Amino acid sequence: MLVLDALTKDFASRAVDRVSLAFHAGQVHALLGANGAGKSTLCKMIAGMIQPTHGTMQLAGSEFSPKSKRQAQRSGVQIVQQELNVLPTLSLAENLFFSQLPSRLGILKRRAMREHAHQILSEFGLGKLSPDAQASRLGVGQQQMLEIAANTWQQTQVLILDEPTAALSAAESEILFEKIHQWKQDGVAILYISHRLTEVQAIADKISILKDGKLQGTWSRGKLNHRDIVAHMTNQANQTDQTDQTDQTDQTDPPLMIVHQLQAPRRVHGVSFELHPGEILGLAGLVGSGRTELLRALFGADRATGGRLEFPTGQFRPPFASPNQAVRNGVVMISEDRKADGLLLSESVASNIQLPALDLAKFGLWSLYRTNDARKAAQGYRDQLGIRCDSIDQPVGTLSGGNQQKVVLAKWLHRDGQIFLLDEPTRGIDIAARESVYLVIRDLARQRKAILVVSSDLEELTQLCNRIGVMSNGRWLETFDGPSYDPQRIVQAMFAGYA
Amino acid sequence: MKSMQPTYRLILAQYAGLLAAILTLIVFFGIKANNFLSMTTLTTIANRVPDLTVIAVGMTLVLIAGGIDLSVGSVMALCASMLGLLMVDYRFPLWVGVLAAVMVGTLCGALSGWISAAYRIPAFIVTLGMLEIARGGAYLLTNSSTKYVGSSLGWFSEPISGSGLSVSFFIAIGVVLIGQWLLHGTVLGRTAVAIGTNAESVRMAGVRTTGPLVTLYAICGGLCGLAGLIQSSRLSSVDPNAGIGMELNAIAACVIGGTSLRGGQGSVVRTFIGVLIISILETGLAQMGATDPIKHIVTGSVIILAVLLDSLRQRSADR
Numbered sequence: 144m145l146v147l148d149a150l151t152k153d154f155a156s157r158a159v160d161r162v163s164l165a166f167h168a169g170q171v172h173a174l175l176g177a178n179g180a181g182k183s184t185l186c187k188m189i190a191g192m193i194q195p196t197h198g199t200m201q202l203a204g205s206e207f208s209p210k211s212k213r214q215a216q217r218s219g220v221q222i223v224q225q226e227l228n229v230l231p232t233l234s235l236a237e238n239l240f241f242s243q244l245p246s247r248l249g250i251l252k253r254r255a256m257r258e259h260a261h262q263i264l265s266e267f268g269l270g271k272l273s274p275d276a277q278a279s280r281l282g283v284g285q286q287q288m289l290e291i292a293a294n295t296w297q298q299t300q301v302l303i304l305d306e307p308t309a310a311l312s313a314a315e316s317e318i319l320f321e322k323i324h325q326w327k328q329d330g331v332a333i334l335y336i337s338h339r340l341t342e343v344q345a346i347a348d349k350i351s352i353l354k355d356g357k358l359q360g361t362w363s364r365g366k367l368n369h370r371d372i373v374a375h376m377t378n379q380a381n382q383t384d385q386t387d388q389t390d391q392t393d394q395t396d397p398p399l400m401i402v403h404q405l406q407a408p409r410r411v412h413g414v415s416f417e418l419h420p421g422e423i424l425g426l427a428g429l430v431g432s433g434r435t436e437l438l439r440a441l442f443g444a445d446r447a448t449g450g451r452l453e454f455p456t457g458q459f460r461p462p463f464a465s466p467n468q469a470v471r472n473g474v475v476m477i478s479e480d481r482k483a484d485g486l487l488l489s490e491s492v493a494s495n496i497q498l499p500a501l502d503l504a505k506f507g508l509w510s511l512y513r514t515n516d517a518r519k520a521a522q523g524y525r526d527q528l529g530i531r532c533d534s535i536d537q538p539v540g541t542l543s544g545g546n547q548q549k550v551v552l553a554k555w556l557h558r559d560g561q562i563f564l565l566d567e568p569t570r571g572i573d574i575a576a577r578e579s580v581y582l583v584i585r586d587l588a589r590q591r592k593a594i595l596v597v598s599s600d601l602e603e604l605t606q607l608c609n610r611i612g613v614m615s616n617g618r619w620l621e622t623f624d625g626p627s628y629d630p631q632r633i634v635q636a637m638f639a640g641y642a
Numbered sequence: 643m644k645s646m647q648p649t650y651r652l653i654l655a656q657y658a659g660l661l662a663a664i665l666t667l668i669v670f671f672g673i674k675a676n677n678f679l680s681m682t683t684l685t686t687i688a689n690r691v692p693d694l695t696v697i698a699v700g701m702t703l704v705l706i707a708g709g710i711d712l713s714v715g716s717v718m719a720l721c722a723s724m725l726g727l728l729m730v731d732y733r734f735p736l737w738v739g740v741l742a743a744v745m746v747g748t749l750c751g752a753l754s755g756w757i758s759a760a761y762r763i764p765a766f767i768v769t770l771g772m773l774e775i776a777r778g779g780a781y782l783l784t785n786s787s788t789k790y791v792g793s794s795l796g797w798f799s800e801p802i803s804g805s806g807l808s809v810s811f812f813i814a815i816g817v818v819l820i821g822q823w824l825l826h827g828t829v830l831g832r833t834a835v836a837i838g839t840n841a842e843s844v845r846m847a848g849v850r851t852t853g854p855l856v857t858l859y860a861i862c863g864g865l866c867g868l869a870g871l872i873q874s875s876r877l878s879s880v881d882p883n884a885g886i887g888m889e890l891n892a893i894a895a896c897v898i899g900g901t902s903l904r905g906g907q908g909s910v911v912r913t914f915i916g917v918l919i920i921s922i923l924e925t926g927l928a929q930m931g932a933t934d935p936i937k938h939i940v941t942g943s944v945i946i947l948a949v950l951l952d953s954l955r956q957r958s959a960d961r
Contacts (some may be wrong), residue, residue, distance in 0.1 A: 444846060470848025484846045487839040489906060498836055499847040501829050508830035508854055554847070 144168040144332040145207070145220075145301050150188060150198035152356075158184040160356040161198065166301065166332040171323060173335045173347035177376050177634060178430050178599035181356040182336055186303050189334070190222035191215030203300065216242070219300035223307060225431075229286045231279035235269070236260035238278050239293045267292045268318040283310045291319065295326070302326065303334040308342060309431060320346060338429050339641045340369050352376055370631075373638065377601070377630045396420050397455045399561055399593045400474075405462060406449030407433075407440035412617040413450070418562055418593035423584060425608030426597045429637050433617040434597045435479060438564045442476040443469045470499065473561035477551055477568055479597075485551050488540030492532055493521035495539050495550050499558035524553035528579055545576025552583050563587055563594045569603065581607060601630055615640025659951065660899065660915045664922065671926030678929055685806045687921050689799060689876065692814035693718070693869040694891055695917045699821040700751075700862030701892040702913040706825070707855060708838035708905025709765040711862050713754060713772035714869075715888030719881070720776040721747045722870035723783040726880030730789050744867035750776055751863020752856050759855035773889070780882040789880040798875035810872045817865065821910035824861075834858055838905025894941075895920055898948040919944070 145166040152159040159181040166172050176182050187193045189200065191209030200207040202218055209215035212222070230238055236256050237244070245252045245259075260274035267288045272281075281289060287310040295302060308316045323346060326333060337343050343350065350367060352359040352375045359375045367375075398417040405414045410433035418424060428434045440447040443463030451459050463469040469476070478485050486495055497517040504510035521535040528549045532542055539550055548568065555563065565584070569577045584607065587594055598604050604611050605628045612622045613636040621636045623629075671678040697714050704711045721743040728734040728742055754772045758765040799808045825831035833854045836844045844851055874880050893903075899916035901908030923944060927937045 465850075466846055466848045467850050475848070476846070478846055484840070484842040487836055487843055487906075490836065490839055494832065494836070497832075498844065499849065501833055501836075502847075502849045504829045508828070508833065508857055510829045512827055512829050512832045514826075558848070 144203060145189070146201040147185075147189075148199045148201070150185065150200065151196050152181075152184050152188060152193065153196045158356050159188070159195075162353070162356075162358045164351060164358065164361065166334060168300075168330040168332050169327045170348040171327065171333045171335050171346050173337065173343045173350045174353065175336075175340075175343065175350060175372060175376065176353035177601070177637075179355075180353040180376070182353055183305065184356075185353070186222060186305060186334065186336070189215070189301070190220060190303060192222075213242075216297070219298055220303075221294045221297070221299050221301070222303040223291050223294045223305065225306045225309065227283070227286050227290055227310075229278045229281070229289055231277070233278055234275050235264060235272060235278055235281075235289060236274035238289055239263060239274075239296065241293065243297070263292050263296050264289075267322065268315065284312050284315045287311055288315060288318070291322075295322075299326070299331050301332045301334065303336075305336045306338065306431075307335075308337060308339060316342075338431075338638060340372060340638055341642050369635070369638075373631055373634045377634045399455060401453040402441065402450065403453060404450040405437065405440060405447055407436050407445060407447050410436040410617045411440055411447075414614075414619045415450075416612060416619060416622070418595060420591040420593055421588050422610065423588050423594045423596060423608045425604035425611040426595060426614060427599075427601060427604055427611055427633055427637060428597075428614035430599065432614045432637070432640070434614050435566055436617075437614065438476060438566050438595070438597060439478075441469075442466055442474060442564055444476070444478075467502065470502065470558065470560065474564065475499075475555045475558065475560035475562070476564040477555065477566060479566040479570060481547055481551050486539050486547060489538050492525070492530065492535040492537055492539055492542070492550055493518045496521045496524055496554045496557050499554050503558070520557055521553075524549075524556065528553055528583065543573075543576075545572035548572050548576060548580065552580065556583070561592055563592060565594065565596045567598055568596065569598070569600070601633060605630065605633075613637055656900075656909070657912070657915070659955065660912060660919070663919055663948070664915065667919065667922045667926065671922070671929065675926055675929040678926060681806055683925060683929070685801060687918075687925050688807050688811045689801075690925065691917050691921050692808070692810040693873045693876070694888070694895065694921070695814040695914055696817050696865050696869040696872065697888060698892040698895040698913050698917050699817050699910050700865035701889075702896050702899075702901055702908050702910050703821065703825065703831075703834060703858050704765075704862050705893075705896055705901050705903060706838050706905060706908040707834040707858050708841065709755075709758070709855065709859070710769065710893070710903070711751070711754065711859060712766065712769040712889045713750065713776055714862065714866050714892055715885030716773050716777035716780065717747050717750045717863055717866040718870045718873065718885040718888065719780040719883070720750065720783070720870075721867040722874045722880045722884060723780040723882055725871060725874060726789040726791055727783050729794065730791060730880075736794055740867075740871055743870050744864050747867030747870070748860045748864040751866070752860035754863075755856040755859025756852070758859075759852045765859075777882075784880060784882045786882060788882070791874055791878060791880055793878070795871070795875035795878065798872060810875065813868070813872065817868070818910055818914045825910055830854055830857060835906055838902075838907070840906075891920065894945045898945060900952055916948075919948075 147162055147164045149161040149163055150159060151157065151161050162185060174182050188195050191212050191214050207218065209218065230241065239260050240256060245256050257274045264270050264272060264274060269285060269288060278289065287307065291307060307319060311319060323333060335347060348364050349361055351361040352372065354376055396419055398419050400418045403415050405411060414437055426434050436445065439445045440462060443465045446464065447462035451461055453459050463472065482488060487498065518535060524530065525532065525535055530549045530553065531546050539547055568580050584594055596604065596607065609625050610622055611628060611633060613620050613633055615637055618640055620640055623633060697718065701711060701714060724746050725739040725743040728739040729736065750772060754768050757763060758768040798810045801808050833849065837851050837854060841851055873884055895916035896908065896913045897903065898919055899909065899912035901913060920941065923941060924937060927940060
C-alpha cells in the first residue's frame with residue numbers, strides 16, 4: 144500500500160537516515176525505537192507535516208509527496224498524534240467533523256451531523272454521550288477516542304497511530320483493538336507506535352525497529368521477544384567503557400537531600416531517592432514517563448500532592464510550594480524549554496544572568512539595580528563559559544541555542560545553589576556547546592554539589608553519571624550504579640513499567 | 643569613551659522620532675494657528691499636562707509589567723473627592739487631605755493588583771470593576787455634586803513668577819524623573835520589565851511576581867491621588883465626574899511613547915513626550931478653531947499613526 148524508499152530527513156543532524164519500508168494493506172505494522180530514534184519524524188513525513196530531505200514515497204503504486212497534512216488526508220493518509228487536539232468548547236459532533244463540517248452554503252446541517260456523529264461515537268464506545276455535549280466534559284481517555292474517531296471516519300488507506308493507548312484505560316484500549324481489527328478487515332494499512340511491548344506483540348503483524356534514524360530491521364509477528372527488541376533498540380555491541388569518569392563520590396557522605404514518596408498529579412507516583420554531595424545522578428526514561436513532572440514537582444514549579452523532603456540536619460519538610468521556596472533552599476532547576484520559561488528572549492545577556500539574583504537584593508524591591516555590577520558579572524561568565532555574543536547587552540534571543548543554554552547555566556551559577564536539577568540540558572545544541580555543558584556539570588560535582596540530570600540520550604547519561612535511575616510510567620523503577628552500565632538493562636527498565 | 647558612542651546613538655534613535663513629531667506639530671500649528679508660538683500657549687500646555695503626566699507615568703509602569711489599569715480616571719476622582727471632603731467639610735489642613743488622597747489611591751491600586759496577581763484574573767477585568775467602584779465612591783463622598791475648594795490649593799497651579807510654569811508642572815517633571823529612575827535603577831523596575839517580558843521565566847527563576855505587581859499597581863494608584871490633587875487645584879474645585887475617559891488618554895500617551903501593550907517594553911520619559919504630543923495637538927487644534935468632533939478624529943488618527951510608524955520601524959530594525 145505505502146512504500147518508503149530511502150526516506151531521509153536532516154535537521155541540525157540527520158533524524159531519519161535512508162529508511163526503506165513497505166506497509167501492506169490490512170496489516171498492523173509497529174514502529175519501535177528509543178527516544179529520538181526518528182519515529183515521530185518518519186510519521187510526520189508520511190503525514191505531510193514535514194517534507195523529506197531525500198527519498199520518495201509511493202502510495203498505492205503512484206508517487207506520493209504530500210506538501211501538507213491536508214493534502215495527505217485527501218489521499219487517505221491519516222495521523223493521530225500523541226498530543227490531544229480536541230477543541231474543548233465545541234461539541235463532540237463539531238469536533239468529529241471539524242475538518243469537513245457538513246454544510247450547505249455555509250450553513251451547518253445540524254441534524255445530519257448529529258445522526259452521523261452518534262453512529263460514529265457508538266463505534267468508539269462513546270455512544271452514551273450526546274453528540275451535542277461539550278468536549279471539555281470528556282476525560283482524557285474519551286478525548287483520545289474522540290480524536291481517533293475524528294481522524295478515521297473518512298475514507299482511510301493509511302492510518303498512523305502514535306501512542307494511542309497512552310491515555311486509554313484497559314477497557315477503552317479493548318475497544319480500540321476491536322476497531323483496529325475491523326480496519327484490518329477493511330484493508331487499511333496501520334502504522335502503530337507504542338511503548339507497550341506486550342501490546343505491540345499482541346496486535347502487530349510486523350515490527351520494525353529504528354535506532355538513531357536508521358532502520359535496524361523488520362520482523363514478522365512472534366519472531367522477537369522483549370529482550371530481542373530491546374537489544375535491537377540499543378545495539379547490544381555498544382557496551383560503554385568509561386573513559387572520562389568523574390571522581391567517585393563517597394556514598395558514606397550524608398545525602399544533601401532525601402526525597403520521600405513524592406507525588407504529583409498524573410505522572411509521579413511515590414518517588415523516593417537520595418542526592419549525595421558531589422554526585423551526578425542521571426534519570427532515564429521514555430518521553431512521558433514522568434521525569435519532567437518529577438523535576439517540576441521537586442522544584443515547586445507544579446504543586447506536589449504528597450511526599451516530603453529530608454535534609455542533612457535531619458529536618459523534614461513538605462515539598463516546595465513555589466520555585467522561590469526551592470531556590471531559597473538551594474535547589475535550582477534548568478527546564479527543558481529554555482525559550483518558554485528559561486529566558487527573557489528580548490532582554491540582554493546581562494539582565495538574564497542577573498534575573499534569579501534579583502531575589503537576593505538586600506532591600507527587596509527597593510534595592511538599587513547596579514547595572515555595572517550586573518555587566519561585570521556577565522562579562523565574567525561570558526569568558527568562563529565561552530558564551531559567544533557580540534556584546535553582553537545583546538538580546539539573548541539573537542544567540543544560538545548552545546549559547547542561550549550557556550546563559551541559562553550562567554544565571555544559576557550566579558545565583559548559586561546546592562542541588563541542580565537539569566532537564567535535557569543538551570537538547571538541541573551543537574557538540575561544542577554540549578562539551579562545555581558537561582564541563583560545567585562536572586565542575587559543579589567537584590564543588591560537592593548534587594546534580595540530577597534528565598536526558599533522553601542514554602549515551603550521555605552513561606558517560607556523565609555516577610548513578611542512573613530509571614523512571615517508567617510514573618515510578619522510579621530501578622537504580623543502576625556506575626561507572627559502567629549495561630544499556631540493554633536500562634532500556635528494559637524504561638519499558639518495564641508499561642507491561 | 644569610544645564604547646559609549648553607540649549607546650548615545652541608540653538613545654538618540656529612540657527619541658528622534660518622537661522629537662521630530664513634536665517639532666512637526668509645533669511648526670504646523672505655528673503656521674496654521676494664530677499666536678500659537680506665544681508664551682500663553684506654553685503656559686496653557688504646561689498647565690494642561692501635569693495631571694495626565696502623573697497618571698501616565700503610573701500607567702507606563704503597569705503596562706511594562708504586562709498589566710493595565712483602567713481605573714485611573716475614576717480613582718483620581720475618588721481621591722479628589724476624599725481631599726474635598728476632608729478639607730471643605732471637615733476643615734482638615736492641606737497635608738492631611740493630600741496624605742489621605744494618596745493613601746486612598748494607593749489602596750485602590752494595591753487591591754486591584756493583588757486580586758489580579760494572586761488569583762490570576764486578567765487586570766483588564768479587575769480594574770474595569772475598580773473603575774466602577776471608585777466612581778461610585780466618588781459620588782458617595784461628594785453627594786454627586788461639585789465642591790469648591792477655594793484658594794488653599796490654587797497656588798499649585800499658579801505660574802511661578804517669571805517662568806510661566808506652575809508648581810504642578812515641576813511636580814510632574816519630578817514624577818517623570820523618579821519614574822524613569824525607578825524603572826532603570828531599582829530592582830522593582832527591572833523585575834517589572836522581566837515580568838512583562840515573560841512572567842513564567844521570572845517565576846521559574848525563583849523570583850516572586852505577586853509582590854512586585856501589587857507594588858506597581860499601588861504606585862499607579864498613589865499617583866492617581868497626586869493627580870487628583872493637581873486637578874482639583876487647577877479647577878479650584880472637586881468634581882466627582884472628573885477624569886472620565888482619562889485612562890484612554892493615559893494609555894494613548896504610553897503607546898505613542900512606544901510602550902508595548904504586551905509588556906516588557908517602554909520608557910517613562912517617552913511617555914511624557916507622548917503626553918506632550920497629545921496636549922500640543924489638542925491646544926493647537928483648539929486655537930485653529932477646530933470643533934470637538936474634529937479634535938477627536940485627529941487625535942485618534944495620530945494615535946494609530948504613531949503605533950503604525952513604531953511597528954514599521956521595529957520591523958525594519960529586526961531585519
